[in-house]
Amino acid sequence: MAVAAAVHPAPHEEHPTSTGLSSRKMLFWAFLGSECMFFGSLIATYLVYRGRDTVGPHPHEVLNIPFTSFSAFVLLMSSLTMVLALAACQHGDRRGTAGWLAATALLGMTFVGGQCYEFTHFFYDGLKLQGNLFGCTFYVLTGFHGTHVTIGVIWLWTLFTLAIRGKLPQEKSLDVEIAGLYWHFVDVVWIAIFTLIYLIQ
Protein backbone atom coordinates (compact mmCIF):
# COMPACT_ATOMS: atom_id res chain seq x y z
CA MET A 1 0.00 0.00 0.00
CA ALA A 2 2.80 2.35 0.95
CA VAL A 3 4.53 1.71 -2.38
CA ALA A 4 1.27 2.19 -4.27
CA ALA A 5 0.68 5.48 -2.51
CA ALA A 6 4.21 6.74 -3.15
CA VAL A 7 4.25 5.88 -6.86
CA HIS A 8 0.80 6.52 -8.26
CA PRO A 9 0.32 4.42 -11.40
CA ALA A 10 -0.94 6.31 -14.42
CA PRO A 11 -4.20 5.14 -16.04
CA HIS A 12 -3.84 2.10 -18.32
CA GLU A 13 -0.17 1.59 -17.45
CA GLU A 14 0.96 -1.96 -16.89
CA HIS A 15 3.62 -0.70 -14.47
CA PRO A 16 4.07 2.40 -12.32
CA THR A 17 6.30 5.20 -13.62
CA SER A 18 8.73 7.39 -11.66
CA THR A 19 6.71 10.52 -12.55
CA GLY A 20 3.33 8.89 -12.00
CA LEU A 21 2.43 9.99 -15.52
CA SER A 22 1.59 7.78 -18.48
CA SER A 23 4.74 6.83 -20.43
CA ARG A 24 2.74 6.62 -23.67
CA LYS A 25 1.34 10.11 -23.23
CA MET A 26 4.76 11.48 -22.29
CA LEU A 27 6.32 9.83 -25.37
CA PHE A 28 3.59 11.24 -27.59
CA TRP A 29 4.04 14.77 -26.30
CA ALA A 30 7.79 14.42 -27.00
CA PHE A 31 6.91 13.24 -30.53
CA LEU A 32 4.65 16.29 -31.01
CA GLY A 33 7.56 18.44 -29.84
CA SER A 34 9.71 16.98 -32.64
CA GLU A 35 6.85 17.60 -35.08
CA CYS A 36 6.90 21.28 -34.06
CA MET A 37 10.53 21.46 -35.20
CA PHE A 38 9.66 19.63 -38.44
CA PHE A 39 6.85 22.01 -39.41
CA GLY A 40 8.85 24.96 -38.06
CA SER A 41 11.62 24.20 -40.57
CA LEU A 42 9.12 23.92 -43.46
CA ILE A 43 7.41 27.20 -42.48
CA ALA A 44 10.81 28.90 -42.15
CA THR A 45 11.78 27.71 -45.66
CA TYR A 46 8.51 29.06 -47.10
CA LEU A 47 8.90 32.44 -45.38
CA VAL A 48 12.57 32.82 -46.33
CA TYR A 49 11.87 32.24 -50.05
CA ARG A 50 8.59 34.15 -50.18
CA GLY A 51 8.56 36.98 -52.72
CA ARG A 52 11.88 35.93 -54.33
CA ASP A 53 10.32 34.44 -57.45
CA THR A 54 11.23 35.84 -60.83
CA VAL A 55 8.45 33.90 -62.53
CA GLY A 56 4.83 33.35 -61.53
CA PRO A 57 2.32 32.34 -60.52
CA HIS A 58 2.55 34.32 -57.29
CA PRO A 59 0.50 33.67 -54.12
CA HIS A 60 -2.07 36.45 -54.71
CA GLU A 61 -2.75 35.07 -58.22
CA VAL A 62 -3.75 31.56 -57.13
CA LEU A 63 -4.69 31.41 -53.44
CA ASN A 64 -8.46 31.18 -52.87
CA ILE A 65 -9.12 32.70 -49.42
CA PRO A 66 -12.90 31.97 -49.14
CA PHE A 67 -12.35 28.30 -50.04
CA THR A 68 -9.43 27.86 -47.64
CA SER A 69 -11.31 29.70 -44.88
CA PHE A 70 -14.03 27.07 -45.18
CA SER A 71 -11.38 24.30 -45.01
CA ALA A 72 -9.92 25.93 -41.88
CA PHE A 73 -13.42 26.03 -40.35
CA VAL A 74 -13.94 22.33 -41.18
CA LEU A 75 -10.66 21.38 -39.46
CA LEU A 76 -11.52 23.51 -36.40
CA MET A 77 -14.89 21.76 -36.10
CA SER A 78 -13.16 18.39 -36.39
CA SER A 79 -11.19 19.31 -33.27
CA LEU A 80 -14.52 19.83 -31.47
CA THR A 81 -15.88 16.44 -32.57
CA MET A 82 -12.56 14.80 -31.61
CA VAL A 83 -12.65 16.13 -28.07
CA LEU A 84 -16.33 15.08 -27.80
CA ALA A 85 -15.30 11.55 -28.88
CA LEU A 86 -12.77 11.50 -26.04
CA ALA A 87 -15.35 12.77 -23.54
CA ALA A 88 -17.81 10.07 -24.70
CA CYS A 89 -15.16 7.34 -24.35
CA GLN A 90 -14.19 8.56 -20.86
CA HIS A 91 -17.87 8.32 -19.87
CA GLY A 92 -18.22 4.80 -21.32
CA ASP A 93 -20.59 5.98 -24.08
CA ARG A 94 -19.74 3.47 -26.83
CA ARG A 95 -22.22 4.80 -29.40
CA GLY A 96 -21.16 8.40 -28.75
CA THR A 97 -17.49 7.48 -29.09
CA ALA A 98 -18.07 5.77 -32.46
CA GLY A 99 -20.31 8.58 -33.71
CA TRP A 100 -17.96 11.44 -32.83
CA LEU A 101 -14.93 9.50 -34.17
CA ALA A 102 -16.76 8.97 -37.48
CA ALA A 103 -17.73 12.67 -37.59
CA THR A 104 -14.09 13.67 -37.00
CA ALA A 105 -12.85 11.30 -39.71
CA LEU A 106 -15.46 12.59 -42.19
CA LEU A 107 -14.52 16.21 -41.47
CA GLY A 108 -10.85 15.25 -41.94
CA MET A 109 -11.70 13.61 -45.27
CA THR A 110 -13.57 16.78 -46.30
CA PHE A 111 -10.44 18.80 -45.53
CA VAL A 112 -8.17 16.43 -47.50
CA GLY A 113 -10.68 16.42 -50.38
CA GLY A 114 -10.63 20.22 -50.39
CA GLN A 115 -6.84 20.18 -50.47
CA CYS A 116 -6.84 17.76 -53.44
CA TYR A 117 -9.29 20.08 -55.27
CA GLU A 118 -7.13 23.09 -54.41
CA PHE A 119 -3.91 21.42 -55.58
CA THR A 120 -5.56 20.35 -58.87
CA HIS A 121 -6.83 23.89 -59.42
CA PHE A 122 -3.39 25.36 -58.68
CA PHE A 123 -1.72 22.87 -61.03
CA TYR A 124 -3.95 23.96 -63.93
CA ASP A 125 -3.24 27.60 -62.98
CA GLY A 126 0.46 26.83 -63.66
CA LEU A 127 1.68 26.35 -60.07
CA LYS A 128 4.00 23.36 -60.21
CA LEU A 129 6.34 21.74 -57.66
CA GLN A 130 9.39 22.53 -59.79
CA GLY A 131 7.99 25.64 -61.45
CA ASN A 132 9.11 28.29 -58.97
CA LEU A 133 10.11 28.80 -55.33
CA PHE A 134 6.53 29.49 -54.26
CA GLY A 135 5.25 26.27 -55.84
CA CYS A 136 8.04 24.18 -54.32
CA THR A 137 7.81 25.52 -50.75
CA PHE A 138 4.00 25.74 -50.79
CA TYR A 139 3.39 22.17 -52.03
CA VAL A 140 6.00 20.67 -49.67
CA LEU A 141 4.60 22.46 -46.60
CA THR A 142 0.88 21.98 -47.25
CA GLY A 143 1.48 18.51 -48.75
CA PHE A 144 3.21 17.30 -45.58
CA HIS A 145 0.34 18.74 -43.54
CA GLY A 146 -2.21 16.98 -45.76
CA THR A 147 -0.28 13.72 -45.34
CA HIS A 148 -0.49 14.14 -41.56
CA VAL A 149 -4.26 14.70 -41.83
CA THR A 150 -4.59 11.58 -44.00
CA ILE A 151 -2.67 9.49 -41.44
CA GLY A 152 -4.98 10.92 -38.76
CA VAL A 153 -8.07 9.93 -40.78
CA ILE A 154 -6.79 6.32 -41.09
CA TRP A 155 -6.07 6.29 -37.35
CA LEU A 156 -9.60 7.60 -36.59
CA TRP A 157 -11.33 4.98 -38.78
CA THR A 158 -9.25 2.30 -37.01
CA LEU A 159 -10.47 3.57 -33.62
CA PHE A 160 -14.02 3.77 -35.01
CA THR A 161 -13.85 0.09 -36.01
CA LEU A 162 -12.62 -0.82 -32.51
CA ALA A 163 -15.39 1.30 -30.93
CA ILE A 164 -18.23 -0.35 -32.86
CA ARG A 165 -16.80 -3.79 -32.02
CA GLY A 166 -16.84 -2.87 -28.33
CA LYS A 167 -13.05 -2.98 -28.10
CA LEU A 168 -12.68 0.63 -26.99
CA PRO A 169 -14.05 0.65 -23.44
CA GLN A 170 -13.69 3.41 -20.86
CA GLU A 171 -10.43 1.86 -19.60
CA LYS A 172 -8.85 2.37 -23.03
CA SER A 173 -9.74 6.07 -23.29
CA LEU A 174 -6.01 6.86 -23.37
CA ASP A 175 -5.96 5.38 -26.90
CA VAL A 176 -8.54 7.98 -27.98
CA GLU A 177 -6.77 10.73 -26.02
CA ILE A 178 -3.46 10.11 -27.82
CA ALA A 179 -5.18 10.03 -31.24
CA GLY A 180 -6.89 13.27 -30.18
CA LEU A 181 -3.55 14.90 -29.33
CA TYR A 182 -2.31 14.07 -32.83
CA TRP A 183 -5.51 15.38 -34.41
CA HIS A 184 -5.46 18.66 -32.46
CA PHE A 185 -1.80 19.05 -33.38
CA VAL A 186 -2.56 18.94 -37.13
CA ASP A 187 -5.30 21.50 -36.41
CA VAL A 188 -2.92 23.93 -34.66
CA VAL A 189 -0.38 23.52 -37.47
CA TRP A 190 -3.11 24.50 -39.94
CA ILE A 191 -3.95 27.55 -37.78
CA ALA A 192 -0.33 28.68 -38.30
CA ILE A 193 -0.26 27.78 -42.02
CA PHE A 194 -3.59 29.50 -42.74
CA THR A 195 -2.34 32.75 -41.21
CA LEU A 196 1.26 32.76 -42.42
CA ILE A 197 0.75 31.44 -45.97
CA TYR A 198 -2.81 32.36 -46.94
CA LEU A 199 -3.70 35.54 -45.04
CA ILE A 200 -0.28 37.22 -44.79
CA GLN A 201 0.73 37.24 -48.46
Add this chain to the structure above:
Amino acid sequence: MTDHQHSTDRHPAEHAHPKGKEYLAIAVVLTVITAVEVAVFYIPAMHPVLVPVLLTLSTLKFALVAMFYMHLKFDHRLFSWLFVLPISLAVLVIIALMKLFGVF
Protein backbone atom coordinates in the same frame (compact mmCIF):
# COMPACT_ATOMS: atom_id res chain seq x y z
CA MET B 1 -8.93 -4.02 -12.96
CA THR B 2 -7.90 -2.10 -9.86
CA ASP B 3 -9.37 1.24 -8.88
CA HIS B 4 -6.31 3.22 -9.82
CA GLN B 5 -6.41 1.83 -13.35
CA HIS B 6 -9.81 3.39 -13.89
CA SER B 7 -9.89 6.07 -16.58
CA THR B 8 -11.36 8.67 -14.26
CA ASP B 9 -8.34 8.47 -11.96
CA ARG B 10 -5.87 11.24 -12.66
CA HIS B 11 -2.47 12.32 -11.44
CA PRO B 12 -2.72 14.60 -8.37
CA ALA B 13 -1.43 17.53 -10.44
CA GLU B 14 -4.12 16.97 -13.12
CA HIS B 15 -7.64 18.39 -13.02
CA ALA B 16 -10.91 17.16 -14.48
CA HIS B 17 -11.40 17.88 -18.19
CA PRO B 18 -14.11 20.38 -19.26
CA LYS B 19 -17.67 19.35 -20.13
CA GLY B 20 -19.32 19.28 -23.59
CA LYS B 21 -20.79 22.78 -23.25
CA GLU B 22 -17.37 24.25 -22.51
CA TYR B 23 -15.92 22.50 -25.57
CA LEU B 24 -18.75 23.94 -27.66
CA ALA B 25 -18.13 27.43 -26.26
CA ILE B 26 -14.43 27.16 -27.25
CA ALA B 27 -15.49 26.07 -30.78
CA VAL B 28 -17.74 29.16 -31.07
CA VAL B 29 -14.87 31.41 -29.97
CA LEU B 30 -12.50 29.73 -32.48
CA THR B 31 -15.05 30.22 -35.28
CA VAL B 32 -15.54 33.89 -34.40
CA ILE B 33 -11.77 34.49 -34.35
CA THR B 34 -11.42 32.79 -37.77
CA ALA B 35 -14.22 34.99 -39.15
CA VAL B 36 -12.49 38.10 -37.76
CA GLU B 37 -9.18 37.00 -39.34
CA VAL B 38 -10.79 36.66 -42.78
CA ALA B 39 -12.66 39.97 -42.32
CA VAL B 40 -9.40 41.74 -41.39
CA PHE B 41 -7.81 40.34 -44.57
CA TYR B 42 -10.54 41.90 -46.75
CA ILE B 43 -10.76 45.33 -45.01
CA PRO B 44 -8.26 47.70 -46.74
CA ALA B 45 -8.17 50.03 -43.72
CA MET B 46 -6.73 47.18 -41.63
CA HIS B 47 -3.82 46.46 -43.99
CA PRO B 48 -1.25 48.66 -42.13
CA VAL B 49 -1.78 46.50 -39.02
CA LEU B 50 -2.62 43.26 -40.84
CA VAL B 51 0.45 41.28 -39.75
CA PRO B 52 0.39 42.01 -35.98
CA VAL B 53 -3.40 41.58 -35.79
CA LEU B 54 -3.38 38.26 -37.67
CA LEU B 55 -0.41 36.92 -35.70
CA THR B 56 -2.13 37.84 -32.42
CA LEU B 57 -5.42 36.21 -33.45
CA SER B 58 -3.78 33.01 -34.70
CA THR B 59 -1.67 32.77 -31.51
CA LEU B 60 -4.90 33.08 -29.51
CA LYS B 61 -6.52 30.27 -31.54
CA PHE B 62 -3.42 28.11 -31.15
CA ALA B 63 -3.42 28.66 -27.37
CA LEU B 64 -7.14 27.89 -27.01
CA VAL B 65 -6.84 24.57 -28.87
CA ALA B 66 -3.69 23.59 -26.95
CA MET B 67 -5.06 24.58 -23.53
CA PHE B 68 -8.63 23.28 -23.78
CA TYR B 69 -8.80 20.64 -26.54
CA MET B 70 -5.32 19.20 -25.88
CA HIS B 71 -5.99 19.66 -22.14
CA LEU B 72 -2.65 21.31 -21.37
CA LYS B 73 -4.47 23.65 -18.96
CA PHE B 74 -5.67 20.65 -16.96
CA ASP B 75 -2.88 18.07 -17.38
CA HIS B 76 0.47 17.84 -15.65
CA ARG B 77 2.74 20.82 -16.33
CA LEU B 78 5.50 18.56 -17.71
CA PHE B 79 3.39 17.96 -20.84
CA SER B 80 3.14 21.73 -21.36
CA TRP B 81 6.92 22.06 -21.19
CA LEU B 82 7.37 19.18 -23.65
CA PHE B 83 5.27 21.16 -26.14
CA VAL B 84 6.09 24.81 -25.38
CA LEU B 85 9.89 24.42 -25.44
CA PRO B 86 10.08 22.92 -28.98
CA ILE B 87 7.55 25.48 -30.24
CA SER B 88 9.66 28.31 -28.79
CA LEU B 89 12.76 26.80 -30.39
CA ALA B 90 10.95 26.46 -33.75
CA VAL B 91 9.79 30.11 -33.61
CA LEU B 92 13.36 31.23 -32.79
CA VAL B 93 14.70 29.19 -35.74
CA ILE B 94 12.12 30.79 -38.07
CA ILE B 95 13.00 34.32 -36.87
CA ALA B 96 16.77 33.61 -37.06
CA LEU B 97 16.54 32.23 -40.62
CA MET B 98 14.38 35.15 -41.77
CA LYS B 99 16.90 37.58 -40.28
CA LEU B 100 19.82 35.64 -41.80
CA PHE B 101 18.23 35.71 -45.28
CA GLY B 102 17.40 39.42 -45.03
CA VAL B 103 13.61 39.12 -44.91
CA PHE B 104 13.59 41.92 -42.32
